Amino acid sequence: MSTIRLLLADDQALVRGALAALLDLEPDLSVVAEVGSGDAVVPAAREHRPDVALLDVEMPGLDGIEATRALKQAMPATRVLIVTTFGRPGFLRRALQAGADGFVVKDTPARQLADAVRRVQAGLRVVDPALAADSLVAGESPLTGRETEVLRAARDGASVVTVAGRLFLSAGTVRNHLSAAIGKTGAANRAEAVRIAEEHGWL
Amino acid sequence: MSTIRLLLADDQALVRGALAALLDLEPDLSVVAEVGSGDAVVPAAREHRPDVALLDVEMPGLDGIEATRALKQAMPATRVLIVTTFGRPGFLRRALQAGADGFVVKDTPARQLADAVRRVQAGLRVVDPALAADSLVAGESPLTGRETEVLRAARDGASVVTVAGRLFLSAGTVRNHLSAAIGKTGAANRAEAVRIAEEHGWL
DNA sequence: ACCTGGGCGTGACAAATGTCAGCGACCCGG
DNA sequence: CCGGGTCGCTGACATTTGTCACGCCCAGGT
Structure with a gap:
């Protein structure tokens, strides 16, 4: 059996x-490339031809989801295993849609990681069961595209007019979108809506 | 030389x-205990008598800062090295005040970690230079105790009355404290004030 | 004894925010 | 071709938020 x-x-x-x-402790695994940003994933993969790519979601440049998409497009044979800090249900969904073969949270015991890699390499899907359940109840984002954009732009506490300026919209429109987002998230508040949407991985 | x-x-x-x-790859280092929460630090230290404790800041139960204080009080001879994701200037300051001997961000190259451990064990202070500079400019939190509490309670987007209820204060008082916090942080906004305070590690 | 600063509260005011109804435009699927 | 949905905008309204001035109490230093 090759490594x-x-x-x-x-x-x-x-x-x-x-x-x-x-991972290098495992005799059948060998780390051939390490990168620190999403943009570097595809070039490094081209050069080193890995069997499996372990990608974090939170990264500068391309995030893990986009990097997955790019990698799958460039080298479809490469397996992708997402490793992330936060078990946001929406992340799981989007990762799988982007073509990821597995999804592991950083809470899982260290010894299981090598197994996850082997399973992914064998062509199986690896998904944290608890997270999969959450993903089902949470469902897809109820927010429309614009609402998501507006909410994202309001994340840092910008005022309505600021957001309107950023997105080239009217202030009233921004207010309406925010109001809709607040209603759909069940929040009472702009800030709360942001928090809830972030927790679900909708932003 | 003992390990x-x-x-x-x-x-x-x-x-x-x-x-x-x-760390176990290094011949002179040996991991004798692993814990997943701040509360477990002191008991584990009592049992295994480590020379150096590596503590994360973000932890359930006691956070890394409080765990440092507790550990230094229980076993002053133990060296403490804080390892954290976020380079918040305030964290560094509070960690050192709590008695930490070193402060390392998770951005630093992996090979430097073992060196940091050895330096700390040797009685030296280990501090990320860039972070130390930030800490100097950022200075201590300008917020008074109450203001910090109120701002922290408003973090999740709670309304003034909700916060007032939580802290057993009058709504007007909460507004005044928030207004003061907004002014001191240079924010235009409650949400922005929260963000700024968090970035500085004041919460 | 005096002053200072933090905490707590009130009242009043302007500005921002959240909600609602309604309008026109567009695209897509039946 | 006619809905239905999303988008963009307006105007009006109640509520919340942020600011300010003012007062009271208490602990600390001088």
Whole structure:
């Protein structure tokens, strides 16, 4: 049995290095490339031809989801395993839609990671069961495209007019979109709506 | 030269295990205990007598800062090295005040971690230079105790009356404290004030 | 004894926010 | 071709939020 070649992508160098150390302990696994940003994933994959890519969701440049899409398009044979800090239900859904073969939260015990890699390499889907359940109840984002944009632009506490300026919209329109988002999220508030949408992975 | 005994505390099992793997590669280091919450730090330290404790800041139960204080009080000889995701200037200051011997961000290269551990064990202070500079400019929190409390209670987007109810205050008082916090942070907004305060590590 | 600063409260005011109804435009599927 | 949905905009309205001035109490330093 030949060794499985791995690519690691995580913006935190310490975590990246530590994961590499952990996975290199396994005799059948070998980390052939490490990158710290989403943009670097595809070039590194072209050069080192990994069997499996472990991608973090939170990354500068392309995030893990977009990087998955790009990688699957460039090299469809490469398996993708998403490794992330936050178990946002929406992330799981979007990751799978982007073509990911597995989804692991950083809460899972260290020893299971190598198994997850092997399963993914074998062509199986690996998904955290608890998270999958959450994803089903949470469902898809109820927010329309514009509402999502507006809510995202209001994340940092910008006022209505500021957001309107950023998106080239009328202030009234922004207010309406925000109102709709607040209603759909069940929030009482702009800030609360942002929080809820973020927790569900809708932003 | 005897080996340095380590205690690892991080709520993310995968990261914890990976760090353990990384550090165990060094011949002079040995991970003798791993815990996933701040409350477990002191008991584990009592049992395993580590030379150096690596603590994450973000943890359930006691956070890394409080755990540092507790550990230093219970076993002053133990060296504490804080390892954290976010380079919030305020965290550094509070960590050092709580008695930490070193402060490392998760962005630093993996190979430097072992060195940081050795330096801390040798009695030196280890601090990320860039972060130290930030800490100097950012300075201490300008917020008074009450203002901090109120701002923290308003973090999730709660309304004035809700916050007032939580803290057993009058609505007007809450508004005044919030107004003061907004002024001191230079924000235009409650939400912005929260964001700014969080970025500085004042919450 | 005096001053200072933080905490707590009230009242009043302007500005921002959230809600609602209604209008025209567009695209897509039946 | 005619809905239905999304988008964009307006205007009006009640509520919330942010600001300010003012007062009271208490703990600390001088």
